[in-house]
Amino acid sequence: MAEEISFDQARERIDELKVLLDKYSHEYYVLDQPTIPDEEYDQLYRELVELEEKYPTLVQNDSPTQRVGGSLLEGFEKVQHDIPMLSLDNAFSKEELQDFDRKVSQILEDQPYTYHCELKMDGLAVSLKYENGKFKQAVTRGNGSEGENVTANVKTIRSIPLSLKEPLTLEARGEIYMPKSSFIALNQQREEQGEAVFANPRNAAAGTIRNLDPKVTASRNLSVFLYSLAQLDGKEVQSQSEALALLDDLGLKTNPERRVFESIDEVWDFVEEYQEKRTELPYEIDGIVIKVNELDNQEKAGFTVKAPRWAIAYKFPAEEAET
Numbered sequence: 001m002a003e004e005i006s007f008d009q010a011r012e013r014i015d016e017l018k019v020l021l022d023k024y025s026h027e028y029y030v031l032d033q034p035t036i037p038d039e040e041y042d043q044l045y046r047e048l049v050e051l052e053e054k055y056p057t058l059v060q061n062d063s064p065t066q067r068v069g070g071s072l073l074e075g076f077e078k079v080q081h082d083i084p085m086l087s088l089d090n091a092f093s094k095e096e097l098q099d100f101d102r103k104v105s106q107i108l109e110d111q112p113y114t115y116h117c118e119l120k121m122d123g124l125a126v127s128l129k130y131e132n133g134k135f136k137q138a139v140t141r142g143n144g145s146e147g148e149n150v151t152a153n154v155k156t157i158r159s160i161p162l163s164l165k166e167p168l169t170l171e172a173r174g175e176i177y178m179p180k181s182s183f184i185a186l187n188q189q190r191e192e193q194g195e196a197v198f199a200n201p202r203n204a205a206a207g208t209i210r211n212l213d214p215k216v217t218a219s220r221n222l223s224v225f226l227y228s229l230a231q232l233d234g235k236e237v238q239s240q241s242e243a244l245a246l247l248d249d250l251g252l253k254t255n256p257e258r259r260v261f262e263s264i265d266e267v268w269d270f271v272e273e274y275q276e277k278r279t280e281l282p283y284e285i286d287g288i289v290i291k292v293n294e295l296d297n298q299e300k301a302g303f304t305v306k307a308p309r310w311a312i313a314y315k316f317p318a319e320e321a322e323t
């Protein structure tokens with residue numbers, strides 16, 4: 001029997017365990033570079049559960065044990081986005097990318113600019129809000145102006161930290177997705193249980209996020225890639241590449257397959273590179289997102305009614321159905 005531990009000793013140990021478990025969780029789920037065996041993580045986690053059971057008043061809202069809520073959800077309340085979640089104009093050829101570049105060059109009146117290229121995830125778009133560094137709310141894109149509050153389900157996604165490495169208030173946006181391997185395993189399980197299978201990982205992720213039981217969501221191994229900062233208090237960034245570097249520094253998960261280029265021809269090389277590589281990636285992508293990198297240039301370019309003038313999505317040709 002473990003010797004009796006006092007309230008103050010328990011509080012100290014709970015704080016230590018939270019720091020350790022957050023660190024190991026970041027290494028495993030965000031960096032994909034675990035430094036301890038799973039058994040050691042599980043042992044620390046069990047110790048935290050026991051201490052919190054012994055002293056319930058010491059349970060913190062952002063404790064790793066608080067990810068999966070107990071109760072079934074009634075539904076999803078509607079939430080207005082402070083800033084609309086717009087879609088992107090599409091390009092389907094190198095010539096259309098060159099047209100886009102000519103327009104950007106004209107709008108920026110030949111001021112220097114660079115392009116930030118990122119993978120276009122095939123998942124579901126989500127907005128994450130943190131207040132003073134604490135995870136507060138997750139909302140789906142919905143119709144762009146209004147989405148659904150999916151906080152309880154998103155809280156179960158281990159690659160989404162419940163607290164940031166700095167106490168900042170911000171809104172980060174990205175894509176929730178289901179890795180290909182998890183999609184295959186889930187469909188096998190559903191087939192064995194005589195349930196309808198999901199058509200693709202995007203539908204599986206969307207169906208999982210819209211499930212009314214957070215325990216089901218927690219069991220489905222969803223992940224996230226964040227790709228934009230919609231709001232940021234108390235810090236300044238000058239470019240998209242700096243914004244993503246800040247997300248990394250705060251402990252948020254971003255996609256590492258990204259690069260800055262000076263010309264649309266180099267962008268096209270990147271597009272062709274990933275059109276080849278996409279089948280080897282552990283998640284589905286359906287194109288490349290190309291953004292003017294400098295935020296002052298983005299501001300100068302502005303938006304049309306439905307999309308930014310400073311970004312475009314190159315869509316890969318639909319993959320031949322695997323025979």
Ligand SMILES: NC(=O)c1cnc(N)c2cc(Br)sc12
Pocket residue numbers: 086087088118119120121122123125175227289
């Ligand atoms: N990297 C990105 O910006 C990105 C990736 N994947 C996506 N499905 C989307 C959608 C918009 Br809108 S942006 C974006």
